[in-house]
Amino acid sequence: xxxxxxxxxxxxxxxxxxxLPEPGHLHGKTVWAVWDGxxxxxxxxxxxxxxxxxxxxxxxxxxxxxxxxxxxxxxxAARGMVAFARWAAAGLPVVDEPTRQQRAAxxxxxxxWDAAARGGLxxxxxxxxxxxxxxxxxxxxxxxxGRWPA
Ligand code: SF4
Numbered sequence: 001x002x003x004x005x006x007x008x009x010x011x012x013x014x015x016x017x018x019x020l021p022e023p024g025h026l027h028g029k030t031v032w033a034v035w036d037g038x039x040x041x042x043x044x045x046x047x048x049x050x051x052x053x054x055x056x057x058x059x060x061x062x063x064x065x066x067x068x069x070x071x072x073x074x075x076x077a078a079r080g081m082v083a084f085a086r087w088a089a090a091g092l093p094v095v096d097e098p099t100r101q102q103r104a105a106x107x108x109x110x111x112x113w114d115a116a117a118r119g120g121l122x123x124x125x126x127x128x129x130x131x132x133x134x135x136x137x138x139x140x141x142x143x144x145x146g147r148w149p150a
Pocket of ligand 1: 123
């Protein structure tokens with residue numbers, strides 16, 4: 001599904017059906033929406049607080065999302081532990097250097113990747129991920145958005 005960078009305010013306008021974009025995954029600064037042209041799902045990026053822009057354009061959605069439990073640092077760490085447990089159970093397989101570079105290149109092109117986060121370890125802001133660049137080495141891991149080479 002197409003990923004498109006938008007303003008949080010625009011996601012609020014979609015919620016109010018005052019803006020009907022092409023279907024796709026809309027990636028705002030603090031919130032996201034998956035819009036199929038008829039219905040939408042909304043969420044907040046891990047570690048983010050709903051922005052004032054969304055509060056202004058759609059206070060109902062902002063209130064709804066503010067009440068959704070965000071992944072905490074502990075939950076993100078737990079995800080990392082699950083990934084490492086999966087990796088350990090598989091015998092600690094690592095990818096070769098070309099594959100690691102392909103994964104790195106895919107993340108570098110991805111709007112969800114924040115290379116400067118976590119002291120330079122990087123941070124994937126996909127709601128189902130939250131990885132750092134260490135994940136590029138783990139043969140058992142996948143991009144939650146299907147952007148890495150198979
Ligand atoms: S793991 Fe996938 S979704 Fe996350 S930053 Fe990399 S390419 Fe994007």
